Amino acid sequence: MSAAAPVHPFDLTSPEFIADPYPAYRFMRDQMPVCRDEKSAAWVVTRYADVYPLLRDRRLSSDQVSAFLSRLPAEQQAALAPLRDILTNRVTFTDNPVHARIRGLMQLAFTPRHVERMRPVIEAEVNELLDRVRPAGRMDLVADFADPLPSHVICEMLGLPPGDRAKFKGWTDDIYAFLGLSPVPLADRAATAVKSAVQLKAYLADLFAEIRRHPRDDLLSALVAAEQQGDRLSDTELYSNVVSLINASHETTTNLIANTVLTLLRNPDQLAKLRADPGLIEGVVEEGLRYESPIQMLARVALEDLTLHGLTIRRGDRVALVIGSANRDPGLCPDPDRFDVTRGELKHVAFGGGPHFCLGAALGRLQGQVAIAAVVRRLPDLRLAGAELRWRPYPVFRGLTALPVEW
Numbered sequence: 001m002s003a004a005a006p007v008h009p010f011d012l013t014s015p016e017f018i019a020d021p022y023p024a025y026r027f028m029r030d031q032m033p034v035c036r037d038e039k040s041a042a043w044v045v046t047r048y049a050d051v052y053p054l055l056r057d058r059r060l061s062s063d064q065v066s067a068f069l070s071r072l073p074a075e076q077q078a079a080l081a082p083l084r085d086i087l088t089n090r091v092t093f094t095d096n097p098v099h100a101r102i103r104g105l106m107q108l109a110f111t112p113r114h115v116e117r118m119r120p121v122i123e124a125e126v127n128e129l130l131d132r133v134r135p136a137g138r139m140d141l142v143a144d145f146a147d148p149l150p151s152h153v154i155c156e157m158l159g160l161p162p163g164d165r166a167k168f169k170g171w172t173d174d175i176y177a178f179l180g181l182s183p184v185p186l187a188d189r190a191a192t193a194v195k196s197a198v199q200l201k202a203y204l205a206d207l208f209a210e211i212r213r214h215p216r217d218d219l220l221s222a223l224v225a226a227e228q229q230g231d232r233l234s235d236t237e238l239y240s241n242v243v244s245l246i247n248a249s250h251e252t253t254t255n256l257i258a259n260t261v262l263t264l265l266r267n268p269d270q271l272a273k274l275r276a277d278p279g280l281i282e283g284v285v286e287e288g289l290r291y292e293s294p295i296q297m298l299a300r301v302a303l304e305d306l307t308l309h310g311l312t313i314r315r316g317d318r319v320a321l322v323i324g325s326a327n328r329d330p331g332l333c334p335d336p337d338r339f340d341v342t343r344g345e346l347k348h349v350a351f352g353g354g355p356h357f358c359l360g361a362a363l364g365r366l367q368g369q370v371a372i373a374a375v376v377r378r379l380p381d382l383r384l385a386g387a388e389l390r391w392r393p394y395p396v397f398r399g400l401t402a403l404p405v406e407w
Helices: 015-019 022-031 048-054 065-069 074-088 098-109 112-116 119-136 142-146 148-158 162-177 186-213 219-225 235-266 268-276 278-291 361-378
Strands: 034-037 042-045 138-140 297-302 306-308 311-313 318-322 400-402 404-406
Touching: 042 048, 048 318, 065 074, 074 162, 074 186, 074 235, 098 235, 112 361, 119 138, 119 142, 119 148, 119 361, 138 142, 142 148, 142 235, 142 361, 142 400, 148 162, 148 219, 148 235, 148 361, 162 186, 162 235, 186 219, 186 235, 219 235, 235 268, 235 278, 235 361, 235 400, 268 278, 268 361, 278 361
Parallel strands: 042 318
Antiparallel strands: 034 042, 138 404, 297 318, 306 311
16 A cells, blocks of 8 residues: 555445435545545545546456455354355456356356346336335335335346245345445354355255256256356356346346436426436436446455556555446536436446446346336326435445335
8 A cells, every 4th residue: 555545534334425425426536536445444446537447457356255254353254154155256256267257158148138028027017016006195115116126027037936035135135235335343244144145055056956957948047057168157156146146136226216216306307308208218227327326336456556646556455446436527427416317328337347347237227217117107296205315324335225205
């Protein structure tokens, strides 16, 4: 670490930052675009001109699992084997050549055909969820709509039994929470994640064995069968990446839907544009991804020394690429703190970039478009039901715990 490295003055886990991180991002972009965060002992990079190329820079590793595990005492690390197994081979946490191999095999199953065939499933679930709440005249848009939709869709796509979907979400949420920046002590998160990893791995082992005996026409069967030049995903790789798909579908899609609906309600002029021209829905989703990015930060580890803005990031240092800040940078678009559904195409980084561009981006976009369009069309008098909003207490994710609305 450079001796002159500036340290930003913000607590990234404070309620004030969680409620509105954008003034802090603006300060860092303007005053210290590369700085240190004391709580996480990581570098923080906030400008689009830096984040965009660093997402593609081979000097930064996506293997953050080892870095997290190394922060725990050696005697505790021995008990983390089940968690290590279910995280180490996840496509989002690997580097080439391992990453290219796993991603290539997953892409054989995660094709545009698999995504597009889910459109009627998405439309049916959206309408069923709205039918269920519409007579009441109010709902929690997160609990009643934005959260159950991607859960239903990814589990339907994978072929997971409907009765077990709540268990899957609980297990995968515990595992994913271990890797985030949180006020909950790392050792406590690790213990919870290990317990869920053991239960999830046992469940999936039985499920994979059944699929091999009796293949089905679903994504899980396609992942088990995926083969390229004689190579297949191992059971450990299957465990890791099924968890990754479930997590990614929730974190991105749930937050995308709720954040964008909230932003539309806060910007009635933009909501009016969408009501007048439903064909704007693709632009609405892209602007929602940019304006309130569902994933705010991506973690990397330096594989070698590199210099940025005159500061030396040393080999082994942790780096947070703040995509939520990069997407609000004037270097990406003019007046970036204004929500504008007619901006047109932008190279935002809400889905990451480079080799690790989100594998489920097309599915997330499709769900966002169908869901938000249906809410706007079927609930013409939609409005916020309260002034106070509750955000999830994790700076890595930008998502509401609840969004009360009425009509």
